[in-house]
């Protein structure tokens with residue numbers, strides 16, 4: 305028999321939000337809700353094992369699109385390599401002219417937007433500290449360019465360490481619970497720069513007998529290992545945040561959740577960047593809830609190398625362990641020696657393993673495969689302009705060497721899906737029939753791959769379903785005008801497409817940054833549909 309969380313009596317009911325707590329009566333449940341369960345009610349449990357450390361499992365069956373939790377960052381700040389940003393409001397700083405300097409904080413000299421940003425939280429604490437030690441930001445006018453500036457790597461660790469002074473209990477809990485892999489990071493030499501620049505900077509501002517080199521490097525490693533990006537291009541914001549619940553979710557290359565950050569207006573000077581996590585697919589009670597720490601639309605070798613470098617673990621998820629990437633062939637090449645077979649990795653668990661042709665057994669080194677990919681990526685970024693004709697040419701020219709579902713080609717196809725029907729010279733009213741059919745085929749091809757590697761209500765998949773339905777509507781209208789289909793059937797099909805478009809819109813605008821763009825896309829297809 306389970307006991308009531310409030311009075312310890314025999315429990316007869318459980319909280320339907322999380323399934324984690326039990327009560328004897330409605331009165332006890334209401335009392336507990338008011339007493340804090342409102343904030344703690346989350347439909348998952350935190351578990352721990354040797355391989356993952358802490359991880360989360362669903363405590364009840366979850367539908368796709370269920371919100372798991374929302375939270376604000378305990379600390380946020382510039383990324384380790386950041387373009388010049390205002391330390392007050394965090395917006396990107398743009399120079400008015402080549403020679404002009406940014407506005408400088410009157411006390412610490414860090415670049416800001418204006419005087420108004422001087423007193424904003426969290427800049428105020430670091431500014432007080434720097435002013436008290438007479439520290440002035442050394443960025444020179446001419447080197448404060450739009451390029452990444454390593455000096456910003458000083459600020460986020462400083463803010464995190466200030467937490468030790470302001471909220472010591474919270475800081476100690478974070479230090480004892482979060483994984484940092486600090487020793488591996490130090491041993492690899494990747495923290496040498498921090499030893500020479502960050503440590504002396506912090507120790508100039510904070511007591512070095514308490515803020516030792518190891519503590520400073522551990523705090524930095526905690527940020528590197530656990531932070532999420534706060535990326536709001538329309539607001540000009542690119543930074544990192546430490547979200548204490550979000551970080552517990554472990555990684556999978558086919559995750560079952562997605563997350564986004566929205567800006568919440570507040571009366572105070574505190575900026576609130578709110579993280580939301582939600583399921584993208586149905587998740588059964590007891591199943592692990594997973595997120596991604598990398599780009600799910602990159603190849604296995606790229607994802608695994610990125611995870612090893614940034615989060616210090618070797619991913620052994622189902623997708624990584626299958627050379628065919630769940631039968632999508634998302635990392636596969638075509639054999640140039642027999643011009644027939646597919647080249648796949650011989651051992652997915654080893655990033656340096658050889659690759660071999662399934663048909664003629666030709667062997668390729670890992671460097672050859674990585675080199676091929678880099679060459680095509682560079683070709684795509686530099687010589688191929690972002691125009692449908694040149695992207696189509698790229699697909700044709702590379703088809704002898706790379707599989708049509710390789711994720712680099714899927715990236716190109718995704719761009720084409722968004723371009724056809726939407727950009728100048730290719731709007732639906734001027735799109736020839738063959739290109740409309742091409743768009744339909746491309747959308748189906750890309751969707752097929754996303755169904756395996758990026759399933760459910762992910763933004764990229766929702767974008768493709770949106771485009772596929774737009775193209776379907778135009779196709780239907782064209783056929784109707786040529787009397788190739790029955791009017792009632794066509795109207796019914798168009799209604800169905802509009803419904804799916806609206807569903808995609810509803811999912812995509814949950815991330816409020818998308819709203820303006822999505823409104824325009826919706827308006828465009830509504831106009832096209834009823835013309």
Ligand SMILES: C[S@@+](CC[C@H](N)C(=O)[O-])C[C@H]1O[C@@H](n2cnc3c(N)ncnc32)[C@H](O)[C@@H]1O
Nearest residue numbers: 356357358482483529530551552554555615617
């Ligand atoms: C953001 S933390 C995740 C929460 C962490 N397990 C904890 O207890 O605080 C990231 C770390 O979790 C571990 N981890 C997460 N996903 C993993 C996976 N799929 N395989 C192995 N380790 C993983 C790695 O040690 C990684 O550096």
